[in-house]
Amino acid sequence: NWTPPPYKEHFSNDILVYDKPILTIGNKCTIEWEKDLFNYFDIESLKMIFDTFYDDYKIIYIRPPHSHTNSFQHDDLTSTRDIGDNELIKESYPDVITMDDLLESYPDKSYNELQMMSLANSDKHICSAGGESAIASYFGGDVLIYRHPTAPSCNRGVWKTGSYLQNFSHANIFGYNDYTDLLEGAQELWK
Numbered sequence: 802n803w804t805p806p807p808y809k810e811h812f813s814n815d816i817l818v819y820d821k822p823i824l825t826i827g828n829k830c831t832i833e834w835e836k837d838l839f840n841y842f843d844i845e846s847l848k849m850i851f852d853t854f855y856d857d858y859k860i861i862y863i864r865p866p867h868s869h870t871n872s873f874q875h876d877d878l879t880s881t882r883d884i885g886d887n888e889l890i891k892e893s894y895p896d897v898i899t900m901d902d903l904l905e906s907y908p909d910k911s912y913n914e915l916q917m918m919s920l921a922n923s924d925k926h927i928c929s930a931g932g933e934s935a936i937a938s939y940f941g942g943d944v945l946i947y948r949h950p951t952a953p954s955c956n957r958g959v960w961k962t963g964s965y966l967q968n969f970s971h972a973n974i975f976g977y978n979d980y981t982d983l984l985e986g987a988q989e990l991w992k
Contacts, residue, residue: 805969808939812914812921816907819859823923824991826850827933828864830882838882839952840930844889846947846980850927851894853984854991860897861919862890863933865912925991927983930960930976938966943973943990950978 817823828842842850854860864886890897903915910918916936920926924942928934934946948960958964961976975990977983 805939808917809921809941809970812917814918814922817861817903817915817918817922821857821859822925823861823919824854824858824925824927825861825863825919825923825937827926827928827937828862828886829929829931829933830864830884830886838884839949840947840954841884841949842886842927842929842947842980844885846984847886847889848893849980849984850987851890851897853988855894855896857992858925860894861903861923862886862897862899863916863919864900866901925987927987930954934960935966935969938969938972938974941970941972943975945975945977945983945987945990947980947983948976948978 826842826847828847830838830841851860887899887901890899900912900915903919904910904912907915920937920940923940926937926940926942926944928937928944928946930946930948930952934944937944944966946960948955954960955978959966962974964974964976966972967974975986977986
């Protein structure tokens with residue numbers, strides 16, 4: 802008897818509007834299960850995604866910062882890694898908007914507000930398995946989830962195609978455990 806909050810309706814806005822449709826990419830660079838980086842987009846997979854969609858979409862790259870900045874509260878119990886994604890974007894994909902860009906442009910907004918506003922104005926979401934994909938599932942549209950094939954959570958049904966995450970907003974949930982398969986699925990849906 803639970804009704805999900807209407808986040809898309811609440812956070813839809815006329816601030817984050819561009820001349821192309823928005824594609825959000827939710828990434829993380831966090832050590833999981835005290836072992837390694839698992840469910841994340843590495844540099845090569847980010848290049849593949851950016852190269853494929855850069856011209857047709859306004860890409861908003863959502864990844865928590867590595868420090869306590871701009872109203873994002875870092876969790877001291879998690880260990881993050883810098884994979885060079887922000888440097889890649891600055892050097893090779895300057896039209897991709899990062900959360901740092903949004904926080905600088907809208908200092909009156911918090912990280913969470915800008916994340917929700919970005920997701921609300923998009924129907925296309927690529928996310929790593931975890932909180933990024935769960936949050937995106939509240940905003941409808943297509944949610945493509947990458948889960949690493951050897952991650953301890955790989956077999957959890959929540960990250961698979963058609964999982965209960967679709968009940969949050971009637972989103973279309975697609976689960977992948979291979980970067981290339983995810984990219985091919987995105988191209989079939991959005992190209």
